[in-house]
Amino acid sequence: MSETGAAVLLGTLADAGVTTCFANPGTSEMHLVAALDAEPRTHAVLTLFEGVATGAADGYARMAERPAATLLHLGPGLANGLANLHNARRAGTPVVNVVGDHARDHKPLDAPLESDVDAIAGVVSARVHRSTDVARLGEDAADAVAAAYGPPPAISTLLVPADVAWSTGGERGAPRPVAPVGRGMLDADGLESAAKALWSGEPCTLLLGGAGLRGEGLRAARRIAAATGARLLAECFPTRMERGAGRPAIDRLAYPGDAARAQLDGTRHLVLVGARSPVTFFGYPGKEGDLVPAGAAVHGVTETGAAGGLALEALADLVASGTDPGPTADLERPGVPTGELTVWTAGQAVAALLPEGAVVVDESITAGAGLARPTVGSAPHDWLTLTGGAIGWGPPAATGAAVACPDRPVWNLQADGSAMYTLQALWTQAREGLDVTTVLFDNGAYAILRAELLGVGAELAADSPARALLDLGSPRLDFVALGTGMGVPSVRAQTADELVDALRRAAAEPGPHLVVAQVPPLVP
Amino acid sequence: MSETGAAVLLGTLADAGVTTCFANPGTSEMHLVAALDAEPRTHAVLTLFEGVATGAADGYARMAERPAATLLHLGPGLANGLANLHNARRAGTPVVNVVGDHARDHKPLDAPLESDVDAIAGVVSARVHRSTDVARLGEDAADAVAAAYGPPPAISTLLVPADVAWSTGGERGAPRPVAPVGRGMLDADGLESAAKALWSGEPCTLLLGGAGLRGEGLRAARRIAAATGARLLAECFPTRMERGAGRPAIDRLAYPGDAARAQLDGTRHLVLVGARSPVTFFGYPGKEGDLVPAGAAVHGVTETGAAGGLALEALADLVASGTDPGPTADLERPGVPTGELTVWTAGQAVAALLPEGAVVVDESITAGAGLARPTVGSAPHDWLTLTGGAIGWGPPAATGAAVACPDRPVWNLQADGSAMYTLQALWTQAREGLDVTTVLFDNGAYAILRAELLGVGAELAADSPARALLDLGSPRLDFVALGTGMGVPSVRAQTADELVDALRRAAAEPGPHLVVAQVPPLVP
Structure with a gap:
C-alpha cells in the first residue's frame, strides 16, 4: 500500500x-x-x-x-x-x-x-x-x-x-533548489547614489536591518563607517541583531518619534540597507509620521532584510576597499547591582549575567528601558525584537529559538501585559525541557499605554475610570503561580539582589525558569 | 469645544x-x-x-x-x-x-x-x-x-x-429603529409543506434551533408535538436553550455521526425551525456528511435562528390550534453523588446542585458526556453551547454572560484543553467580581482527539510519539495554581464528595470560583 x-x-x-x-x-x-x-x-x-x-x-x-x-x-x-x-x-x-x-x-x-x-x-x-x-x-x-x-x-x-x-496514491516532491540572495535584490542606482553620498563628506547615516545586523554584513558596516565616517544606526525593531563584546555598538532607532527625530537630526543622506524608510510606529496629532529629516536624501540600496548583508558588502567594496575597521569592543560587563529593583538595576543584572552565546528574545516594552546600554559590553549574544508590534510574541518566540538552538541559553525579557497573551508557551518549554529563562517584568500595568495616552494628547485624571483600563493591578496577577501552574520553576524577585540570585540559579539549572522581576512602572 | x-x-x-x-x-x-x-x-x-x-x-x-x-x-x-x-x-x-x-x-x-x-x-x-x-x-x-x-x-x-x-466636529447619530422578526423571514412554502407533513401521520421530526429553543417558541413546539405526535430534537450546538423543570425535555442531535443517524432513523419528514439542515461536524472516510435520512423530505420553515420562535408559533397556529400540551416536567434533581469522580458522577453533582436561574456555559467536550441526562430535571436554567466549534469559548462567554446577568449564577462547564486557549478570562471575572463558577474537567488530554483519531481511521500504537500530541499530561497543568494566579479562588476535587463540597462552597460565596474536577478521560 x-x-x-x-x-x-x-x-x-x-x-x-x-x-x-x-x-x-x-x-x-x-x-x-x-x-x-x-x-x-x-x-x-x-x-x-x-x-x-x-x-x-x-x-x-x-x-x-x-x-x-x-x-x-x-x-x-x-x-x-x-x-x-x-x-x-x-x-x-x-x-x-x-x-x-x-x-x-x-x-x-x-x-x-x-x-x-x-x-x-x-x-x-x-x-x-x-x-x-x-x-x-x-x-x-x-x-x-x-x-x-x-x-x-x-x-x-x-x-x-x-x-x-x-488518501493514498501520491509521491513525495523533490526539494526545490534554494536560490541564494543575489545582486539582483539590490537597487543598482541606490548603490551608486549611496556610494556617492558616502564619498561626499556630508553627514550620512546607514540604517541597518535584516542580515545587515549580523556576521559579514555587520563587519562590512564597520568598514564603511571607518572609511567614510558614516554613522551606523539599526532599525527600531530588528529581526535579529548580533551584539555584545566583539561586535560594534550600534544604537537602534528610538521608538518615540521625537527621540528618533533627534537621532536623525543633521543627517543629509539616509542609506537604507536591509531596512525600510523609517516611520513612527503610530500617528500622533500634529506630528509627522515620516522620520526622514527634511531635506535629507534617501538612498535605498535594499529594503529587503535578507539582502542587507550583501548590500553592505557591496557598498563596502565600493567605499571601504582595504579599510581595517580596527578593534571591536571589549567584554565590559557591569557589576551586579544591589538594592532597589527598577528597570535600571534589572537591566544591569541582565547585562552582568547574560551568558555567552545567549539568544535574547526581547518583548520588554517599557520595562526594557534599562537593557540596551549596559548590554553593549555583555558577552556576545543575538537580540531578537518584536518586529511587527503584535504583542504576545516573546514567550512563543523564545520557545522556538530554544528548539532551534538547543545548545544556547535563551533569555526572554518579557513585559507582563504582553506575556498574558501567550503565557501558554511556558508549558511547551517545560514539556520540551527547553533552556529558556523568562525574566518577566511585573509592573502591574500596560505602562506603554500610559505613555501613549500622553503622546496622543488624551489626558485623564488619576482617578479616571478610563485610566483603570491601563492597569493590571486589580487583581494583581501572580506570575509565580501562573508559571508554576504551567510546570516551570518560578520565583519572584523584589530586590536587585534577589534578581541576581534568581538569574544565577536559573543559569545553573537545566530547563526553563521564570523569574518575576517586580519593578515600578516606568510611566507612573 | x-x-x-x-x-x-x-x-x-x-x-x-x-x-x-x-x-x-x-x-x-x-x-x-x-x-x-x-x-x-x-x-x-x-x-x-x-x-x-x-x-x-x-x-x-x-x-x-x-x-x-x-x-x-x-x-x-x-x-x-x-x-x-x-x-x-x-x-x-x-x-x-x-x-x-x-x-x-x-x-x-x-x-x-x-x-x-x-x-x-x-x-x-x-x-x-x-x-x-x-x-x-x-x-x-x-x-x-x-x-x-x-x-x-x-x-x-x-x-x-x-x-x-x-478629531472634533461630529455629531451623534440617532438610534435606528430595530425591525422586529417578522413573517417575511419565514419560508411560506416550507411552512405549508411542513404543516402537511405534520398532518400526514408519517414520522416527523422538528429540528429546533435559535429562538425555537426558548420561551414562546418552546411552548409552541410542545403544542405541535402534542397535537401531531411529531418528535422534537434540538440542533447539535444551540445558541441558547431553556432547560430543566418546567420545560420540555428535548434531546440534542448527537455529535458523533452514527449516533445522530440513529436518532434520525425512521424520520420521513424533517422540519427545520431555526436550524440548518443537519450535517456532521467533520467529514470521515467512507461516511456521509449529510445527516438527512435517505428518502426523508426536508421542510425548511426557516434556517434563521432568530426566526425560530416565530416559525414555531406560526406552525402551531396551523396544526395545533387549541391544543393544550399538558403539564411540563417536574423538578427532579438527582441526589448528590459520592465516591469516585468520573464524568458521570460529575454530571450528577452538577445536576443536583445547579442553582435556579443558572446560565450554563458548556464547553465540556468529552467530559460533558454525563451532563445532559441528569440536568433535564434540574432547576430551570439556560444552556449555551459552542456553536462554531472554535475552542477557547467557554471562559470568555461565561464572563460575558455574567456581565449581562449580574443577578444570575453562571456555571461554566469547561474542558481543560479548550480552557487553555483563553484562561485569561478568569482574571476579568475576578476584576469584575462576577458570579461565575468554572467547573474545569481536568482529564489531562485532548480526549476528543483520541476519539476523532479512531473516527478518521488513523490508528496509533499506545507508545506512539504521535499519540503524545494528544496528551496534556507532561507536565500536568496545575489549574489550581493557574486559577489562583489569575486571582480566582481555586480548589481541586478528586472525589465526587469533594466536588459536591466545592460546588456548595462556590455557590455560597460571591464572586468567581474555579473548581478543578479531576476525572479520567472518557477515551483512554
Whole structure:
C-alpha cells in the first residue's frame, strides 16, 4: 500500500529541510498526526494555543535560518496564530503553515467550523495554495517550502483538505533548489547614489536591518563607517541583531518619534540597507509620521532584510576597499547591582549575567528601558525584537529559538501585559525541557499605554475610570503561580539582589525558569 | 469645544443601547479610552486578550439579547479575537466590533502594525465599514449598531482611524429603529409543506434551533408535538436553550455521526425551525456528511435562528390550534453523588446542585458526556453551547454572560484543553467580581482527539510519539495554581464528595470560583 497524503507531505517537508513542526492539531489534521510515527526526522512540538505555534515558528526560523512548519486546524486555528504570523511577516521570517481543512465533499456542507480560511491565510502569506489532489500533494508541499525559502524568505501557507491527507496514491516532491540572495535584490542606482553620498563628506547615516545586523554584513558596516565616517544606526525593531563584546555598538532607532527625530537630526543622506524608510510606529496629532529629516536624501540600496548583508558588502567594496575597521569592543560587563529593583538595576543584572552565546528574545516594552546600554559590553549574544508590534510574541518566540538552538541559553525579557497573551508557551518549554529563562517584568500595568495616552494628547485624571483600563493591578496577577501552574520553576524577585540570585540559579539549572522581576512602572 | 469623534462614537452606541464594551485597547484607541470618562452609561470591561473580549461579547449578547461592543487594536488585535467571533457568527449573535486603525495619513506609511484589517474583518462580519470622516462618524456608528441588531442579528465591524476618533466636529447619530422578526423571514412554502407533513401521520421530526429553543417558541413546539405526535430534537450546538423543570425535555442531535443517524432513523419528514439542515461536524472516510435520512423530505420553515420562535408559533397556529400540551416536567434533581469522580458522577453533582436561574456555559467536550441526562430535571436554567466549534469559548462567554446577568449564577462547564486557549478570562471575572463558577474537567488530554483519531481511521500504537500530541499530561497543568494566579479562588476535587463540597462552597460565596474536577478521560 502506498503512503497516505499525510505521509507524503511530512516526507516532502523533511526532504526539504523542514523537520520541526509546531502543532495544534484538530480532527481534520489527525492523519497528519498519525503520519508522524513514520517520519522520525520530524520533531513535532505541541503547543496549547496556535499563537504559541506561530510565534515559535518565527523564533525558530530567525535562529535556524530555515523554516519550521506549523500544523493548524482550519480557519479558526489559523486565525488564532495570525498575530504572530504578522510579526513573522514583518521580520521577513520563513514559515510553512500546514492548515488542515474539511474534506473536499464536506466543505460545501457549511459545517460549523467552516470559514473563509483562504482569506485568513491571504492576510499574512506571500503564497497560499490549496492542495486538491493527493497525486499533486508532494509537488505542492515542495513548492510551499520553496516559497517560504524565497529569497526573500516569506510565509507560505498550504491548505490541506482532510481527504487529501488520508488518501493514498501520491509521491513525495523533490526539494526545490534554494536560490541564494543575489545582486539582483539590490537597487543598482541606490548603490551608486549611496556610494556617492558616502564619498561626499556630508553627514550620512546607514540604517541597518535584516542580515545587515549580523556576521559579514555587520563587519562590512564597520568598514564603511571607518572609511567614510558614516554613522551606523539599526532599525527600531530588528529581526535579529548580533551584539555584545566583539561586535560594534550600534544604537537602534528610538521608538518615540521625537527621540528618533533627534537621532536623525543633521543627517543629509539616509542609506537604507536591509531596512525600510523609517516611520513612527503610530500617528500622533500634529506630528509627522515620516522620520526622514527634511531635506535629507534617501538612498535605498535594499529594503529587503535578507539582502542587507550583501548590500553592505557591496557598498563596502565600493567605499571601504582595504579599510581595517580596527578593534571591536571589549567584554565590559557591569557589576551586579544591589538594592532597589527598577528597570535600571534589572537591566544591569541582565547585562552582568547574560551568558555567552545567549539568544535574547526581547518583548520588554517599557520595562526594557534599562537593557540596551549596559548590554553593549555583555558577552556576545543575538537580540531578537518584536518586529511587527503584535504583542504576545516573546514567550512563543523564545520557545522556538530554544528548539532551534538547543545548545544556547535563551533569555526572554518579557513585559507582563504582553506575556498574558501567550503565557501558554511556558508549558511547551517545560514539556520540551527547553533552556529558556523568562525574566518577566511585573509592573502591574500596560505602562506603554500610559505613555501613549500622553503622546496622543488624551489626558485623564488619576482617578479616571478610563485610566483603570491601563492597569493590571486589580487583581494583581501572580506570575509565580501562573508559571508554576504551567510546570516551570518560578520565583519572584523584589530586590536587585534577589534578581541576581534568581538569574544565577536559573543559569545553573537545566530547563526553563521564570523569574518575576517586580519593578515600578516606568510611566507612573 | 465640540466632542471628539471618540465621544461621539461612544455616545451614539450608548443611545442605541450598546452600553457594554469588552476592551483590549492599544495606542490607536487611546482617545476612545479617554472618552469613557465622559460617558458614564458605558461599562468598559478590560480583558487580557482579544479572544476573551470577543467571546465575552458573544456570551453577553446571547443573554442580554442586545449587542455589546468590543474595542480592539488594529488588524492583529482583531485577528486575536477572530475565533470567538466565528463562534458568534455561527450562533447568530449580534456584536459591534470597534476596531481602531492607524490615522489616515499614517496608514500609507506601512508602519509595523499595518495589515489588511478590512480582510480580517470580512471573514466574520455581515457588515464592515471604515469611517473616514468625523462628521459622518455618528451616523456610521448608528448604522453599525443597526447592522448588528438585524434582524437577523449579526456581526458588524466599524473601523475607526485614530485621527477620526481624535478629531472634533461630529455629531451623534440617532438610534435606528430595530425591525422586529417578522413573517417575511419565514419560508411560506416550507411552512405549508411542513404543516402537511405534520398532518400526514408519517414520522416527523422538528429540528429546533435559535429562538425555537426558548420561551414562546418552546411552548409552541410542545403544542405541535402534542397535537401531531411529531418528535422534537434540538440542533447539535444551540445558541441558547431553556432547560430543566418546567420545560420540555428535548434531546440534542448527537455529535458523533452514527449516533445522530440513529436518532434520525425512521424520520420521513424533517422540519427545520431555526436550524440548518443537519450535517456532521467533520467529514470521515467512507461516511456521509449529510445527516438527512435517505428518502426523508426536508421542510425548511426557516434556517434563521432568530426566526425560530416565530416559525414555531406560526406552525402551531396551523396544526395545533387549541391544543393544550399538558403539564411540563417536574423538578427532579438527582441526589448528590459520592465516591469516585468520573464524568458521570460529575454530571450528577452538577445536576443536583445547579442553582435556579443558572446560565450554563458548556464547553465540556468529552467530559460533558454525563451532563445532559441528569440536568433535564434540574432547576430551570439556560444552556449555551459552542456553536462554531472554535475552542477557547467557554471562559470568555461565561464572563460575558455574567456581565449581562449580574443577578444570575453562571456555571461554566469547561474542558481543560479548550480552557487553555483563553484562561485569561478568569482574571476579568475576578476584576469584575462576577458570579461565575468554572467547573474545569481536568482529564489531562485532548480526549476528543483520541476519539476523532479512531473516527478518521488513523490508528496509533499506545507508545506512539504521535499519540503524545494528544496528551496534556507532561507536565500536568496545575489549574489550581493557574486559577489562583489569575486571582480566582481555586480548589481541586478528586472525589465526587469533594466536588459536591466545592460546588456548595462556590455557590455560597460571591464572586468567581474555579473548581478543578479531576476525572479520567472518557477515551483512554
